[in-house]
Amino acid sequence: xxxxxxxxxxxxxxxxxxxxxxxxxxxxxxxxxxxxxxxxxxxxxxxxxxxxxxxxxxxxxxxxxxxxxxxxxxxxxxxxxxxxxxxxxxxxxxxxxxxxxxxxxxxxxxxxxxxxxxxxxxxxxxxxxxxxxxxxxxxxxxxxxxxxxxxxxxxxxxxxxxxxxxxxxxxxxxxxxxxxxxxxxxxxxxxxxxxxxxxxxxxxxxxxxxxxxxxxxxxxxxxxxxxxxxxxxxxxxxxxxxxxxxxxxxxxxxxxxxxxxxxxxxxxxxxxxxxxxxxxxxxxxxxxxxxxxxxxxxxxxxxxxxxxxxxxxxxxxxxxxxxxxxxxxxxxxxxxxxxxxxxxxxxxxxxxxxxxxxxxxxxxxxxxxxxxxxxxxxxxxxxxxxxxxxxxxxxxxxxxxxxxxxxxxxxxxxxxxxxxxxxxxxxxxxxxxxxxxxxxxxxxxxxxxxxxxxxxxxxxxx
Ligand code: BGP
Numbered sequence: 230x231x232x233x234x235x236x237x238x239x240x241x242x243x244x245x246x247x248x249x250x251x252x253x254x255x256x257x258x259x260x261x262x263x264x265x266x267x268x269x270x271x272x273x274x275x276x277x278x279x280x281x282x283x284x285x286x287x288x289x290x291x292x293x294x295x296x297x298x299x300x301x302x303x304x305x306x307x308x309x310x311x312x313x314x315x316x317x318x319x320x321x322x323x324x325x326x327x328x329x330x331x332x333x334x335x336x337x338x339x340x341x342x343x344x345x346x347x348x349x350x351x352x353x354x355x356x357x358x359x360x361x362x363x364x365x366x367x368x369x370x371x372x373x374x375x376x377x378x379x380x381x382x383x384x385x386x387x388x389x390x391x392x393x394x395x396x397x398x399x400x401x402x403x404x405x406x407x408x409x410x411x412x413x414x415x416x417x418x419x420x421x422x423x424x425x426x427x428x429x430x431x432x433x434x435x436x437x438x439x440x441x442x443x444x445x446x447x448x449x450x451x452x453x454x455x456x457x458x459x460x461x462x463x464x465x466x467x468x469x470x471x472x473x474x475x476x477x478x479x480x481x482x483x484x485x486x487x488x489x490x491x492x493x494x495x496x497x498x499x500x501x502x503x504x505x506x507x508x509x510x511x512x513x514x515x516x517x518x519x520x521x522x523x524x525x526x527x528x529x530x531x532x533x534x535x536x537x538x539x540x541x542x543x544x545x546x547x548x549x550x551x552x553x554x555x556x557x558x559x560x561x562x563x564x565x566x567x568x569x570x571x572x573x574x575x576x577x578x579x580x581x582x583x584x585x586x587x588x589x590x591x592x593x594x595x596x597x598x599x600x601x602x603x604x605x606x607x608x609x610x611x612x613x614x615x616x617x618x619x620x621x622x623x624x625x626x627x628x629x630x631x632x633x634x635x636x637x638x639x640x641x642x643x644x645x646x647x648x649x650x651x652x653x654x655x656x657x658x659x660x661x662x663x664x665x666x667x668x669x670x671x672x673x674x675x676x677x678x679x680x681x682x683x684x685x686x687x688x689x690x691x
Pocket of ligand 1: 245357401402457528590594644645646
């Protein structure tokens, strides 16, 4: 079968403000939780050790170099570019009445530059960060007041960019906060499960309110959520392993259930009861949650196994942990490579929700080597992406509605989990190392030409 994708398929790549922009204190920007994480998501986002060097302060200097980078994305034929708005450029402390015009103007220019090439901005409102002042003075998402601050921020950017941005996402990988307080939830490390779920509830309400505001202000826009999705295979065919796999999947499906169906699913009630979790959910919250997303979006990097056998529950990986699958190989960071898992996932979500899907992150983090002739032969990256895209095509042939695919980090960026440069995802190499040394010069890798060809042929070259 020919691998032809729909003609309006949104091919592109995905970035996040805090991992690319740098200019962390420029243009009136306030400090965000991410500016307090010199070691990435492995480090609590609540304190900034004196003298610690944070690679994200400059990152890849996208703030100043975006015209050059977008020209390179356009050269590859991108139809869309996902990035996020840094909340702290718009509301530096988070609780101001009036937004920062310089921050708003920056994103005007950025979106104009994309649109110049016909690249649709796909914009995340909050990608693993929030104003640090909201954490310090209000307790971050632990405080219900943060919902209102977020709603004001979302409304401001919807009004401002309503003619430029037609695709929006609310919170990046909202489910990751369940097992890491380092994602910008603003809670102290070691917070109770009750506190985490309450903060997550506030985020879910904030997300629903943003969806409502977007529908009102930009009726022709589409707004989705964002979940880190991970399929689980039963480690054995023991029925208990199947139940455990279902339980693990429901941990993240819960977020789709709330955001796509508009209510807390029945399966979470038992979990809450067993763990003595009682959430404060007002009638207004319930009403707000009924405003559901237009499409589902997710990141997909790997799958895992699940087992009910406690002795076999040793997980590998860093922030995203998994039980190894003997049939799969893994990246240098232990992330298991499973292209068929993506086809399964797309079918599963389509069957469950019947809403369009958008794969907004997928890719291979790897250490690249520059050859004597200056080239970078990243065939491993091409193989990873190629195999996953073939499975996306299979899912489309299965009848799943897929809006687009934005691979993670089309240009090398600072890693979210390690805060280093050496875990690279890009088609474009950036000359910067883990110590901040380098010219920041951009260089096309072999995969650059490969992706360009994939887009130009609508997937036929896969
Ligand atoms: C996702 C995040 C991204 C990103 C990616 C790769 O979880 O949404 O921000 O960085 O993972 O992770 P890493 O950079 O740790 O390899």
